[in-house]
Amino acid sequence: MGVIEKIRQPRVAARGTVATPEPLPLDSIIRGDCIAAMRALPAKSVDMIFADPPYNLQLGGELFRPDGTHVDAVTDDWDKFDSLKHYDAFTRAWLAEAHRILKDDGTIWVIGSYHNIYRVGAAVQDLGYWILNDIVWRKANPMPNFRGTRFTNAHETLIWASKGEKAKYTFNYRSMKTLNDELQMRSDWEFPICGGQERLKRDGVKVHPTQKPEALLYRILLACTKPGDVVLDPFFGTGTTGAVARRLGRSWIGIEREEDYIAAAEQRIAAALPLDESALATMQSPRAAPKVAFGVLVENAYLTPGAVLTDAKRRFRATIRADGSLLSDCGAIGSIHKLGATVQNAPACNGWSFWHYESDGKLAPIDALRQTYLLATQP
Amino acid sequence: MGVIEKIRQPRVAARGTVATPEPLPLDSIIRGDCIAAMRALPAKSVDMIFADPPYNLQLGGELFRPDGTHVDAVTDDWDKFDSLKHYDAFTRAWLAEAHRILKDDGTIWVIGSYHNIYRVGAAVQDLGYWILNDIVWRKANPMPNFRGTRFTNAHETLIWASKGEKAKYTFNYRSMKTLNDELQMRSDWEFPICGGQERLKRDGVKVHPTQKPEALLYRILLACTKPGDVVLDPFFGTGTTGAVARRLGRSWIGIEREEDYIAAAEQRIAAALPLDESALATMQSPRAAPKVAFGVLVENAYLTPGAVLTDAKRRFRATIRADGSLLSDCGAIGSIHKLGATVQNAPACNGWSFWHYESDGKLAPIDALRQTYLLATQP
DNA sequence: AGCACTCATGAATCGGAAA
DNA sequence: ATTTCCGATTCATGAGTGC
Numbered sequence: 001m002g003v004i005e006k007i008r009q010p011r012v013a014a015r016g017t018v019a020t021p022e023p024l025p026l027d028s029i030i031r032g033d034c035i036a037a038m039r040a041l042p043a044k045s046v047d048m049i050f051a052d053p054p055y056n057l058q059l060g061g062e063l064f065r066p067d068g069t070h071v072d073a074v075t076d077d078w079d080k081f082d083s084l085k086h087y088d089a090f091t092r093a094w095l096a097e098a099h100r101i102l103k104d105d106g107t108i109w110v111i112g113s114y115h116n117i118y119r120v121g122a123a124v125q126d127l128g129y130w131i132l133n134d135i136v137w138r139k140a141n142p143m144p145n146f147r148g149t150r151f152t153n154a155h156e157t158l159i160w161a162s163k164g165e166k167a168k169y170t171f172n173y174r175s176m177k178t179l180n181d182e183l184q185m186r187s188d189w190e191f192p193i194c195g196g197q198e199r200l201k202r203d204g205v206k207v208h209p210t211q212k213p214e215a216l217l218y219r220i221l222l223a224c225t226k227p228g229d230v231v232l233d234p235f236f237g238t239g240t241t242g243a244v245a246r247r248l249g250r251s252w253i254g255i256e257r258e259e260d261y262i263a264a265a266e267q268r269i270a271a272a273l274p275l276d277e278s279a280l281a282t283m284q285s286p287r288a289a290p291k292v293a294f295g296v297l298v299e300n301a302y303l304t305p306g307a308v309l310t311d312a313k314r315r316f317r318a319t320i321r322a323d324g325s326l327l328s329d330c331g332a333i334g335s336i337h338k339l340g341a342t343v344q345n346a347p348a349c350n351g352w353s354f355w356h357y358e359s360d361g362k363l364a365p366i367d368a369l370r371q372t373y374l375l376a377t378q379p
Numbered sequence: 380m381g382v383i384e385k386i387r388q389p390r391v392a393a394r395g396t397v398a399t400p401e402p403l404p405l406d407s408i409i410r411g412d413c414i415a416a417m418r419a420l421p422a423k424s425v426d427m428i429f430a431d432p433p434y435n436l437q438l439g440g441e442l443f444r445p446d447g448t449h450v451d452a453v454t455d456d457w458d459k460f461d462s463l464k465h466y467d468a469f470t471r472a473w474l475a476e477a478h479r480i481l482k483d484d485g486t487i488w489v490i491g492s493y494h495n496i497y498r499v500g501a502a503v504q505d506l507g508y509w510i511l512n513d514i515v516w517r518k519a520n521p522m523p524n525f526r527g528t529r530f531t532n533a534h535e536t537l538i539w540a541s542k543g544e545k546a547k548y549t550f551n552y553r554s555m556k557t558l559n560d561e562l563q564m565r566s567d568w569e570f571p572i573c574g575g576q577e578r579l580k581r582d583g584v585k586v587h588p589t590q591k592p593e594a595l596l597y598r599i600l601l602a603c604t605k606p607g608d609v610v611l612d613p614f615f616g617t618g619t620t621g622a623v624a625r626r627l628g629r630s631w632i633g634i635e636r637e638e639d640y641i642a643a644a645e646q647r648i649a650a651a652l653p654l655d656e657s658a659l660a661t662m663q664s665p666r667a668a669p670k671v672a673f674g675v676l677v678e679n680a681y682l683t684p685g686a687v688l689t690d691a692k693r694r695f696r697a698t699i700r701a702d703g704s705l706l707s708d709c710g711a712i713g714s715i716h717k718l719g720a721t722v723q724n725a726p727a728c729n730g731w732s733f734w735h736y737e738s739d740g741k742l743a744p745i746d747a748l749r750q751t752y753l754l755a756t757q758p
Numbered sequence: 759a760g761c762a763c764t765c766a767t768g769a770a771t772c773g774g775a776a777a
Numbered sequence: 778a779t780t781t782c783c784g785a786t787t788c789a790t791g792a793g794t795g796c
Contacts, residue, residue, distance in 0.1 A: 113771095
């Protein structure tokens with residue numbers, strides 16, 4: 001359980017409703033097959049799904065490094081499918097259940113490599129999901145191509161999709177921009193592969209062959225969920241999703257059928273410390289610059305009513321009025337944004353960058369005055 | 380025409396064969412629909428196909444920047460498809476023709492974004508192609524997400540595939556490693572989007588909405604073709620593929636139906652200067668050292684029959700015999716590679732790096748002697 | 759403690775020609 | 778088709794060891 005109250009419980013799980021499906025098994029691992037387990041969950045009940053399905057690698061023989069050592073590949077049965085057809089059927093089955101379980105404003109993330117991601121992406125689209133982005137996880141330290149026969153396979157792909165073209169969804173734009181040093185977060189992310197202390201081992205052997213780095217889930221949950229949201233991971237493995245969800249004050253549900261993985265996941269998540277509420281609030285909307293109305297600059301005498309603003313090329317002129325509205329030469333009146341759009345005959349306009357004031361014979365955007373005001377007034 | 384002789388003409392185009400299909404229209408643009416044009420080309424006749432198909436963007440309304448300027452999105456008629464079904468049918472049709480036209484040891488490259496690449500990738504696999512890598516083109520200067528509703532879409536994806544799982548293909552490993560500062564070339568490439576002098580414009584308006592940077596094609600052609608190879612681009616546009624192919628001494632065939640694009644492409648390619656043969660040779664196989672048999676070192680007295688080699692830790696010993704074979708202490712006999720594998724009980728071994736000789740009390744790999752020999756004998 | 763060095767290892771569709 | 782043999786081939790990171 002995270003530290004944040006679960007205030008967004010699905011209605012279907014509330015007491016006293018006529019239909020009384022199972023309440024959501026929050027913050028716990030469901031044992032068993034992922035499709036069967038998802039069928040038992042109520043419709044429109046989770047805010048986000050993160051899925052790391054089998055990749056269907058279809059590896060051939062053994063592979064040795066140039067120094068003769070053996071490469072420990074993914075040979076687990078859960079990654080084996082008889083054919084692309086079988087893999088497609090499996091993929092469509094679990095993606096369809098996921099669509100049913102997702103709230104209408106929920107989103108899904110799926111990770112894969114070139115072996116399977118095209119099957120997954122096509123199924124996602126066919127099932128009516130609407131792809132919002134695909135994201136490239138660039139591995140800082142990938143395994144080389146030992147035989148020198150191809151390019152080093154140095155990335156994996158994630159697909160982020162909403163339930164449909166018109167569906168709403170959560171995207172914490174400010175959090176991402178802050179995380180990326182005040183530049184928009186791009187669709188290519190770099191992380192090291194999971195190793196070191198984070199990599200779960202038992203008797204020196206990795207517990208799970210494909211454990212994902214927590215940094216990856218951290219960014220995803222921070223970007224696309226709110227505190228208290230419910231995150232489902234149908235291929236839970238050793239519980240990276242659960243551990244990060246708990247740290248970030250999100251609820252989680254895992255589905256897993258291998259007892260070894262479940263045991264490791266439970267121990268790991270129990271040890272994950274939730275961040276305190278104030279830290280979460282900070283991350284939710286960090287450094288969100290306080291909004292300044294244009295009128296405040298007038299009130300504070302940064303600009304004087306009656307003064308004239310122009311665009312950068314002095315094609316358009318407008319007079320400042322006492323309430324912070326503008327009056328153009330042609331008689332139109334409006335806010336800095338509205339009037340900027342009107343005079344340009346454009347559908348929209350950012351008045352802060354469009355309108356300029358004159359100072360020492362030079363034109364500067366009024367946004368510069370806003371910055372000056374912020375610097376003078378912020379603690 | 381590149382400067383390199385076309386020595387790999389398809390046999391079907393040779394004179395005097397019973398079946399006399401059209402000879403390949405090398406270094407020219409075929410006017411018309413890409414599927415129809417491909418049907419007229421002979422089977423197994425081209426070495427590589429680069430395809431930049433319509434992206435099926437299905438943009439809704441118009442898009443404006445925050446400053447009100449219009450974003451010239453891809454709204455041309457050729458990029459509209461009624462549905463995913465139509466797009467899939469189109470994709471499978473041209474990919475099937477491409478498969479027929481490709482030589483058995485040829486490869487195909489297709490570029491796309493999340494709007495279409497999953498359709499393309501699934502079709503590629505369904506048609507029997509074997510994906511070798513997917514490559515991420517990270518745009519150094521992508522267009523921001525103006526509305527702040529998603530991650531900046533900062534990459535496009537390329538799929539590289541052979542004709543089948545067992546098919547051979549060209550991959551100039553050394554060229555790529557050299558190009559990447561002596562590290563293996565990874566699957567994530569960074570280039571700026573096409574702009575500046577390279578961007579074709581007419582009356583200040585860009586001729587083609589999605590002109591690809593030449594650097595992208597340069598790397599692809601350098602990696603996966605040989606001088607004189609025939610490269611087909613079924614969505615030729617303004618001819619980036621042709622311009623780079625000519626510079627690199629490859630032959631090219633373009634298919635395009637828009638006369639405006641054809642005119643721009645022809646002018647552009649005519650201005651592209653082919654590199655001279657020596658420059659191409661260097662890039663083709665840089666530092667490709669001639670092979671030296673171990674026995675040659677013995678013949679030339681770099682090592683003496685009867686001398687003893689060991690591994691780096693002196694765990695294993697072997698005596699050099701007059702014919703260049705080795706005799707281990709336990710009585711096994713074999714080549715430097717074979718005996719190295721035998722004594723280590725390993726499936727394979729590079730004898731050049733495994734076996735060491737002693738010089739001034741220090742051990743050095745016998746590969747050092749090979750280098751010395753090469754330096755002494757190469758002009 | 760700190761540095762230098764060795765060694766292990768990670769979602770991998772990983773050879774090809776001659777006999 | 779199968780086998781044999783030759784020869785080409787790795788980057789970043791962390792843990793462990795030794796000085």
